[in-house]
Amino acid sequence: MRLVLTLVTIFMVISCTTKEQEFATNPNDYKKYLITEAPKTTSKYFELWNSKITPDSTQLLSFGNVASEYNRYFKNTGDIKFLKKAEKALTKAVEIAAINKSGYYRALARNYISQHRFKEALKMAKSARKLGSGLNESQSLLFDVHMELGNYKTAHKYLDSIKNMSDFGYLIRVAKWNDHRGDLDTTITFMQKAMQKAASAKNKPLLIWTYSNLADYYGHAGRIEDSYKYYLKTLELDPDNAYAKKGIAWIVFSHEKNGEEALRILDAVNKYHISPDYYLLKAEIAQFMNDTYAVSRNFDSYYKMIQNESYGDMYNAHNIEFYIEQMKTYKKALDLAQKEVENRATPETYSLLAYAHLKIGNTKKALLIVQEYVTGKTFEPAVLLRASEIYKASGMVDQVAALKEELTGAIFELGPLSKDRIAAL
Structure with missing residues (x-):
């Protein structure tokens, strides 16, 4: 009986893998979404509220509404100037607010998160929580910030504090927590529950968010067809x-x-x-x-x-890899990696620091960093690939072999160029 079950399981795995390998996209599915017009970066609503803002303005609603529009323009165009303008409006709102001040603190914190200014975001989140209003929202925000900072134990305490299986905000955060733990099946289950909540509420923005995030998670899980399907569902709602x-x-x-x-x-x-x-x-x-x-x-x-200073620390991780792989300026990469670890001490940032040490010739230092701050603390393929190369340089054959098998199954996530890199381990 056990043999039969084993054979059935193997057959199912092979069938699923074959199905994913055979899956192909169809340009006709998405061609209509590639024909777009320039997004509008103004509106009558924006002009109305923006006109109320003067150098000595105290019209609180104006700043909040204008900031919301700037955030929308940033999302639609990717132009950093709109995110910075939103920050300016929210900073003024925090300064003058007498009511709903905690809400403006939270909004500014989220703006800082988008800019990768995580320590400043934490300060704003704590200020919001201290005021007491919207406590659940502040606790949720504190979970988000501590996850970004790599303070996972603290983040989990905040997650426990908002536990509510019928709450959309809790469901998406417990999904994120399980993704951090490497449990993709549970992550997807919770995101599906969150999607059902958004659908029941007929909340279009939340549906767009859950569809695109589910698409990401399906991709991580190797469910390529499901990933594609949910990106298309996202575009149906938001072309x-x-x-x-x-x-x-x-x-x-x-x-x-x-x-x-x-x-x-x-x-x-x-x-x-x-x-x-x-x-x-x-x-x-x-x-x-x-x-x-x-x-x-x-x-x-x-x-x-x-080179645009407005980006600040937003692209530090990308820049470190860019300096290492393309510019070969290892000392510059090392200095930036150290700065990024100080900004947020996560397994990812430590892996970049270790990798920079490896490239500069500090193999022992690189290994020590990986062993203390990376090993067993993340399941991100890109991080594990860096760790594998450091293990290889350190002559740790068994560790490399164990990770190589795992990385071979993550080539979709890492990209086709990783295939030779993995094979060389």
């Missing part, structure tokens, strides 16, 4: 959603190895939505296609964009 289009481009590139079509999708998105990471992805695809000119062009575009 201009750049994140979902980028997700489809990744499937086309990483799963189907169709670099030309992936670049076509990204070029359509980049027509009106620009952020530095798109150029990194386009460079990666061009590298896979052996188009050295396109690789150089996209890396140049990325480098020029990140």
Whole structure:
């Protein structure tokens, strides 16, 4: 009987794997979403509230509503100036608010999170909690900030404090917690419950958010067809959603190895939505296609964009890898990695610090960092790949072998270029 069950299980795994391998996207599914117009960065609503703001203005609602519109413009265009303008409006709102001050503290904290200013976000979240109003929202926010900072024990305490299986906010956070623990099945289960809540409430923004996040999680779990399906569902509700289009481009590139079509999708998105990471992805695809000119062009575009001081620490992690892999400026990467660890001490940032030490020749230091701050603390494939290379350089054959098997199953998530890197371990 046990033999029969084992054979059935093996057959099911092989069948599922084969199904995913055979799955293919269809350009007809998403072509209508690639024809878009420039997003509007003003409205009568915005102009109304913005007109009420003067140098000595104390119209609290004006600042909150204007900040909300700026956030929307940032989401639609990727233009950092709108995020900074939202910050300015919210800073003023916090300054003058006599009522609902905790709400403005939370809004400013979320703005800081978007800018990767996590310690400042924590300060705002604590201020909101201290005022008492909207306590559940403040506790939820504190969970979010502590997760970003790598304070996982503290984050879990805040998660326990908001436990409510019928609350959308709790469901998405317990999903995130289980993703951190490497339990993707449970993560997806909770996100599906959250989706049902959003659907029952007919809340379009929450549905868009849950669809796109479910698409991500399905991709991590190797459920490529489900991932594609939910990116399309996101676009049905939000045809201009750049994140979902980028997700489809990744499937086309990483799963189907169709670099030309992936670049076509990204070029359509980049027509009106620009952020530095798109150029990194386009460079990666061009590298896979052996188009050295396109690789150089996209890396140049990325480098020029990140010179904008408004980005602050938002692209530190990308920059560290860029300095290591493309610029070969290891000391610069090391200094930035140290800064990033001080900004948020997570397994990811420590792995970047360790990797920079490896490249500069400090193999023993790199290994010590991995053993203390990375091993057993994350399941992120990119982090594990760096750790594997450090183990290999340290002659730790058994550790490399164990991780190599796991990484081989994560090539979709890591991208086609990782295949040779993993094989070389």
